[in-house]
Amino acid sequence: MLRSRGLRLTAQRQLILDAVLELGHATPEQVHAAVREVAAGVNITTIYRTLELLERLGLVTHTHLSHGSPTYHSVGEDAHVHLVCRNCGAVDEVDPELFRPVTDTLAAERGFQVDIGHVALFGVCGRTECGERRG
Numbered sequence: 001m002l003r004s005r006g007l008r009l010t011a012q013r014q015l016i017l018d019a020v021l022e023l024g025h026a027t028p029e030q031v032h033a034a035v036r037e038v039a040a041g042v043n044i045t046t047i048y049r050t051l052e053l054l055e056r057l058g059l060v061t062h063t064h065l066s067h068g069s070p071t072y073h074s075v076g077e078d079a080h081v082h083l084v085c086r087n088c089g090a091v092d093e094v095d096p097e098l099f100r101p102v103t104d105t106l107a108a109e110r111g112f113q114v115d116i117g118h119v120a121l122f123g124v125c126g127r128t129e130c131g132e133r134r135g
Helices: 011-023 028-036 044-056 096-110
Strands: 060-063 071-074 081-085 091-094 120-123
Touching: 011 028, 011 044, 011 071, 028 044, 044 060, 081 096
Parallel strands: 081 120
Antiparallel strands: 060 071, 081 091
8 A cells, every 4th residue: 555655665664553453552652662672763753653644544543542642543443432441541342333323313413424433432441440449
């Protein structure tokens, strides 16, 4: 895909894409840490620029799962809604069909098309250690 658009597939670009694929959901900082294990000379600016390029090419996408950096994941994954635990930070996924009644209502009543890949719901997960902190 890169070559078809006149771009080179550099070793750094491949490492960054591989890190996103391996990590599943990762911030640029997490991608940077993974890439540095293999190639210590890759700086964070290169990570950000490459993630932006990969997103423009349709290979990765991002969502905001916290107040910090965006979280990137592969476009090849099935569409999903993110569930983010405020206590432990765990990220889980659910099928967007669960939200079909809401998205259909928004489309019918407001003409609004939900970008389900950018939906994140925040709460407390069902893990025992998180449940103890509720209340």
